[in-house]
Amino acid sequence: MNKNSKIYIAGHRGLVGSAIVKNLESKGYTDLVYRRHAELDLTDQQAVAEFFQTVKPEYVILAAAKVGGIVANNTYRADFIYENLQIQNNVIHQSHLNGVTKLLFLGSTCIYPKMAPQPMPEDSLLTDTLEYTNEPYAIAKIAGIKMCESYNLQYGTNYISVMPTNLYGPNDNFDLEKSHVLPALIRKIHCAKLLNEGKYDEVVKDLGVETLEEAKSYLQGFGVDEKRVEIWGSGKPMREFLWSEDMADACVFLLENRDFKDTYESVDGSNDSCTPNSVQTTEIRNTHINIGTGKDVSIKELAYLIKEVVGFKGEFTFNTDKPDGTMKKLTDVSKLHGLGWQHKVELEEGVRKMYGWYLDK
16 A cells, blocks of 8 residues: 555544545554444445445455444344445445545454364354344345455455454443443443442443442442442353554554465465456455454453453452353464464453543543
């Protein structure tokens, strides 16, 4: 990419997209294009077609998606599969029709089977049953991978798919009802600390309510008071976490330095470039790339790390009536390392950065 290449970032305001925008700006890219949802609804086929025909981006980063935690994924199953398929279909197809030079599609490691080998290699995709709670979202993301692969193989496009592990960082979602585990723990533990220290005005302000009684009642619904924080499950599940700005750096590295042909070896051991309309005589699969640290931590260990960083003096209780989910989800990042990129921010440093960002905002 040239520094003046026109780059469209779909989903620029989210955790992923905002980190990529920041990375591109820091590297001197000057022609970055984005649209808020109110300006461009990516589920609207005609609107997306008109945008691509008018703007003509050279590069596309598809970070836009409908995302959420376990409860949201399991509750709004139809919304998750429909909206994500619509977004992907529209953006990827219009990228092809309008001659986009390279596209980067972002998915999630929830694409892998519930009982995938650990750490999860790219070639475990489609080998077993998915985790039920987020199956519709995962199927949409698998379709995105296969769509990119298929356009590359049929039309000779240059689309790369990356599957980040659990992300956290600036612009994360701290909504206690909808956020992922790490930002949710930070906010719950922070609010418990404020209650423990008698900083009631700050609790009310943090939650955006009118009275202390409202704040306490709301927090009690999530098992939070001045002495304790309840954590769903046993605390034993192992999870991997990647600082969002590291993820962005990996994405930009791949855009700048790698192409679709670098992401696979076909069954005969070759990775020859595909040509449009050529007859495929070999199988090319699992061209996506895991992005992660290759390291994991238990939810219990994570909670105690956040407790130390926040400075909370109370206790934890583990509600074993709530589900643990998959006990271990760790990515195999050997493919990413082989392509020349490794993470920089370790978990303790990242949690401190994250809490500092939360306090500033």
